[in-house]
Amino acid sequence: MSTIPITPDPSDEPWILPDRGTIGMACLIIAESAIFVIFVVAYIFYMGQSLSGPTPRQVLELPIFTTICLLSSSFTLHWAVVALRKSKLGAFNAWLATTVVLGAIFLIGTGMEWYHLIYVDGLTIQTNLFGTTFYSLVGLHATHVIVGLLMLIAALIFGLTGHVTEKHAHRMDVLSLYWHFVDAVWVIVFTVVYVLGR
């Protein structure tokens, strides 16, 4: 059937497709955003609806320091990838380590906040609607931070043991997309929970 030559159609251009790591991460981020939207909506819906105390105004403090740490970790991670692109492996490891430390500070901050809320203020997930929505939303975000940190630590270990070269810069790009997303979500959580919610 194919003995007659086929004249190719004239409009053919070079064939380049988007990268699947990036698109995959973008899809994951859309899916995760939808989950966060539901939790944020629940938070806003129940704002001020608790039948008993404590209220956010009584117990919440603005986590300014840890927020600064988390947000700056997006920059350090960006610089890490830039360094990797230029094959500056030492700088890459250093920036990556800084990112991990900043992320860890944020997590420790959350832990201390929760400890205080639970043991001093007596606010648990069962106490009232504020407790319910607060721990689930902030907890969901913290879970994402933990997952991100684990992946960053894995990358750091590979970096320190010399398994990372500039060929892997692309993978680090995909990973940093995730981390930037986690940061962006924090901006929303911070605004809703600590600014509007108080």
Place this chain on the structure above:
Amino acid sequence: MADSVSGLSSVEAIDLTPVEKPRQLFLEVLYDWVTTVDHKKIGLMYIAYSLTFLVIGGIEAIVMRIQLAVPHNTFVSPEVFNRMFTLHGTTMVFFVGMPILFGFGNYLVPLMIGARDMAFPRLNAFSFWISAFGGFLLYYSFIGGSGLYGAGSAPDVGWFAYAPLTAKVFSPGHSTDYWTLSILLSGIGSIGTALNIVVTIICMRCPGMKLNRMPLLSWLYLVTGSMVFIAVSPLTAAQIMLMLDRYVGSHFFDTQAGGSAILWMHFFWIFGHPEVYILVLPAFAFANEIIPVFSRKAIFGYPAMVAASVGIGFISLSVWAHHMFAVGMGAGANVFFVFSTMIISVPTGIKIFNWLATIWGGKIRFASPMLFSVGFLFQFLIAGLTGIMLSVAPFDWQLTGSYFVVAHFHYVLVGAILFMIFAAFYYWYPKATGRMMSERLGKWHFWLMVIGFHMTFDFMHIPGLLGMPRRIYTYEPGRGWEIWNLIVSVGAVIQAIATLIFVYNLVHSYYKGEVAGNDPWDAWTLEWSTASPPPSYNFATTPIVHSRRPLWDIKHPEDPDWNYE
């Protein structure tokens, strides 16, 4: 020489002479299937898994229909009836509808876009196994509780599990936990597969397959996949909240502590309504491939079809609260949802007209795939019309919670989606197995199915209009419902028989069917250019396409499609 231009023509280069393979031991075969990451095998596993659940869900439907055939029946207890409709709805939506469509997507998408596999083969296997585990988990609930005849401690909260029925006080024990967990797991699997399908379509197309040359099936799977992340994720979130409520005592849906039952309804239907479209868009996708081939015409209005599909995807995300007209959202909200619901009939109408225009004046072959597609067209139209009736809020106030609604959504789920799934089986079976399905059995299947379907679901509207509520386990004689219920039940049995003929046909044709060859229907898309069944690498050389119907170009080099696009 043509080979260098179009990778397609090297189809013949694949060696098709049968080779005697040493027989594999059963355990080896099992090991192969369990560990596979090949998109075709995973697709087939999805399909096998959902066919199993189709039979189980069907048995549950028959149990319900036996119970309701005559008034005051005592075939099952009220408790068992509740469990039956919960399991039936959950099974049919989550463990039949979604997996079967993902199965076809998995199998077909890479073949149709000329790729060798999905973008993330291992994620694909993971998603399958986690979904399948979710399905089995629902039925683990049978073990324990009050024993097998009492359906164990199976969930009994309805497939939308309205709060506060799911609260610890109203559903003690673990039945609801089984329900949430199984939905949660299968939801994670669905999101994984959808992500994979979307990334595959965006990133794995063979050279020349621009977006505007993709088969419409891939377009529809692209839209469906994106809808899955946007719609199934909220369901996952809601299930997490429900689990928190049940396990650690939070109060999301606990009305005693100020929580809201309406919030659950919103969250559920933000998923539930788009879900209907997640199920129906792949059915459209099959129609888009089958109707042109069996009318011997290119699809009419390709760009309009794409636009309509994307439009449906978007609009369907904004209509969920038409399931909640009766809860008292207020006039403003009701008006909004009435109109957004009605708007969706515009793109849907465009699709129906395009299919009709494709059939119009074509050389129609009424083989089984086409028969089921024509059935689909009619039935989908009627389902759309009752849907528009229900989208009028005052009308909905009268009929929500009645059998009319049950008839409406089964018109879509069975009359449209299930019919197209059957069509897809008849159409692609030769590709997957190398053999044709029996046309004679196919005709029996089709006509019995049509008769049974219309007996069941046409007549189901009537007791609905006469005020028969859904989910009642029995009713009083003398309200004029008896005769209709009897007809409905007989129709259900006829459908069950038709389905068994189909299952028999599947098995029988695998051994005895006519050998199909690569391209039994004289079709135009890439999957027909490779062997049947396709080798594990799909294509010997990566195809290169120049138009929407690459095989047409090869078969008709004097008149290729790209002159017209």
